[in-house]
Amino acid sequence: MRVVNLFGETLREAPAETEIVSHQLMLRAGFIRQLAAGIFSYLPLAQRSLRKIEQILREEMDAIGAQEIEMPVVHPAEIWQKTGRWQAIDETMVRFKDRKGHEMVLALTHEEVVAELTRSEIKSYKQLPQAVYQIQTKFRDEQRARGGLIRVREFIMKDSYTLDRDEAGLAIQYTAHYNAYHRIGARVGLNLIAVGSDVGMMGGKVAHEFMYLSPIGEDSLIVCENCDYAANQEIAEFEKPRYDNGPALEMEKVATPGAKTIEDLSQFLGIEPHQTCKAVFFVAEYGKTLKNKLVVALVRGDMEVNDVLVKNWSKANVLRTATPEEITAVGMVPGYASSVGITNDDVLVIADELISLETNLVAGANEEGYHLRNVNCGRDFKPDLIVNIATARSGDTCIKCGAKLTLQRGVEVGNIFQLGTRYTEAMGANYVDEAGQLKAVVMGSYGIGVGRLLACIAEEYRDDRGLKLPISIAPYAVCLISLCRTPEGQERANTLYTELLGAGVETLYDDRKDVSAGVKFADSELRGIPLQIVISEKSMERGGVEWKLRGSDERTIVSLDETVSCMKQEIAKLHALLSERAENAPKWDKG
RNA sequence: CGGGGUGUAGCUCAGUUGGCAGAGUGCAUGUUUUGGGAACAUGAUGUCGCAGGUUCGAGUCCUGUCACCCCGACCA
Structure with a gap:
């Protein structure tokens, strides 16, 4: 492509x-170029890069036996109603009526359609396992788009779906995806880390997110300094320190005027925060049919409540912070609240495991200005659930190896879910097993954001001159800059361009006559093209053309005759580095 | 959806007390340059986000509204 013909200008300053x-x-x-909040056009350079990412995705999906298909973008509401997500998902899902008045939705993912296809195509265990994928534009009306291509409303996604007879089959395909995702990361030049994650609206049991670690990331990750433990903070576990408060003593009421926070209370009573019991209040909403519940989440005073865990344990559609009125309505007093003495069917008490283990904690007395000493779980109150609901924080102890955990930010570029039979059961996607029994097909679902991947690569590979893209996704491998001024020189440059094209070297050719050399260099570097060739009268005097790598200032002379083979060689070297990374990419080792 | 911010030339931005719509850059044409975002000259470019209002007169003041950005909430 000649730069003069390229659609899409470079800008000296960013908007x-x-x-x-x-x-x-x-x-x-x-x-x-942005068209609206979170909605972008991809110009030719981005389009070429996206195509390359997509090609890598195709190769890696094909390699694990997945078949490419394409599913509709517009779905009838019925299939989403069948799985319950019509109700469960908020305005993120764009809904509209067609001319006949039928409710339709813009697809934000395709589990429903895959389950529907499974119903029509899969009848026997002999047809399983299966895997399908597509690369397609999705629209999700996010409450807030941000960060360029990092979080958009319209985006290209590779989504794949596996179908299996049972959990064991699912585990195999899940593992294959896990390994493929690491290879994909390596091939585009990114180190992705897999973290255990919440299943969110997808449902299911096991899920991992593939994260690009970066301060611009939206997700908070808990990563072990020593071993490979890594989890989204939403579900991260940690080794909780224990303290011995002695055998259970008799409960006693104590006046604590004005001590509404754990800090106040500890100071007032001269105790440590870990000797108290913190109560945090939420309201769990269960949709229109079931009554809301007030959720009392109890953690030891030195811990924080993890609301994703609380939401999951409460099985709520929506979990929100409770208002003071909602708290007093069930007989508790904000600031002096505990679940002691509260018996109400509309209250769900979820206690962190530590609360049931520690003795003689200080908790609210549900009376303004009073707390209770020596509160003991089981004796003085009985939680509905005793589970892990504490948030892991930086500096906490790794549950696997005992080393320190750190908090890092990450961009979620991919995710994998073991869905199980949630969708297939809802849609009636069954098969007959060897014993003639009807069983629901077991599903997995796997996504990668193509544009988001490009954004992460751009974030990782850049310097003060611009992008510095890896060869595997750069729109062109070579930028040929002609500074020739004589007709013979220009002819020579044209010939070289033709030869490069003929040899299959993807080349951007800058022979603009009306811009200075500096502009050509700057544009080539801003666009992130990995290799640069300069041809000029001066270079010919020195024996041929000069070439250099993006990011290096070292120029090498190569004769005109050898230029094409030299470039092919350099391109192959760059590709080899990435292939090697792919071969050494992390593999599933979690049994 | 809550909090904050910004809308003036393609882009970056100035615009005083309410009194002719501006600069840099980019764009066009020409001359000179020619290996790191050239110089000079000439020229074109505006629904001052939009709609009302106040005023002799509004980019500027008032009301409403829309869009975009940032933080938070939310998020597959």
Whole structure:
């Protein structure tokens, strides 16, 4: 492609409303243009990069036996109603009526359609396992788009779905995806870490997110400094320190005027926060049919409540913070609250495991200005659930190896879910096993955001001159810059361009006559093209053309005759580095 | 959805007390340059986000509204 013909300008300055560097650079380099909040056009350079990412995705999906299909973007409401997600998902799902008045939705994922296809195609255990995938635009009306391509409303996603007879089959395909995702990360030049994650609206049991670690990330991750333990903070576990408060003593009421927080209370009574019991209040909403419940989440005073865990344990559709009125309505007093003496069917008490283990804690007396000493779980109150609901924090202890945990930010570029039979049961997607029994097909679901991947690569590979893209996803491998001024020189440059194209070297050719050399260099570097060739009268005097790698200032002379083979060689070297990374990519080792 | 911010030339931004719509950059044309975002000259470019209102007169003041950005909540 000649730069004069390339659609998409480079910008000297980035538009003011951009914050994230990858966003600024992709705008400046002429990769993307924003049409509306979270809605972008991909210009030719981005389109080429996206195609390359998609090609890698296709190769890796094909390699694990998945078959490419394409499913509809517009779905009838019925299939979403069958699985309950019509009700469960908020305005993120775009709904509209067609001309006949039928409720329709824009697909935000395709579990329902896959289950529907499974129902029509899969009848016998002999047809399993199966895996299908597609690469397609999705629309999710996010409450807030941000960060350029990091979080958008319209985006390209590779989504795949596995179908198996049982959990064991699912585990095999899940593992295959896990390994494939690491290979994909390596091939595009990113180190992705797999973290255990919440299943969110997908449902199911096991899930991992593939994270690009970066301060611009939206997710908080708990990562062990020593071993491979890593989890989204939403579900991260940690080794909780224990303290011995002695054998259970008799409960006693104590005046604690004005001591409404754990800190106040500890100071007032001269005790440590870990000798108290913290109560945090939520309201669990269960939709229109079931009554809301007030959820009392109890953790030891030195811990924080993890509301994702509370939401999951409460099985609520929506979990929100309770208002003071809602708390007093069930007989508790904010600031002096505990579940002692509360017996109400509309209250769900969820206690962290520590609460049941520790003795003689201080808890609220449900009376303004009073607390209770020596409160003991089981004796003085009985939680509905005793589970883990404490938030892991930086500095906590790894549950696997005992080392320190750190908090890091990450961008979720992919996720994998073991769905089980939630969707297939709802849709009646069954098969007959060897024994002639009807069973629900076991599903898995796996996504990768293609544009988000590109954004992460741009974030990772850049310098003060612009993008510095890996060969595997750069729109062109070579930028050929001609500074020739004589007709003979220009002819020579044209010939070289033709030869490069003929040899299959993807080349961007800058022979613009009306811009200075500096502009050509700057554009080539801003666009992130890995290899640069300069041809000029001066270079010919030195024996041929000069070439250099993006990111290096070392120019090498190579004769005109050898230029094409030299470039092919350099490209192969760059590819080899990434292939090697792919071969050494992490593999599933979790049994 | 809550809090904050910004809307003036393609982009970055100035615009005083309410009194002719501006600069840099980019764009067009020409001349000179020519290996790191050239110089000079000439020129084109505006629904001052939109709609009302106040005023002799509004980019500027008032009301409403829309869009975009940031933080939070939310998030497959």
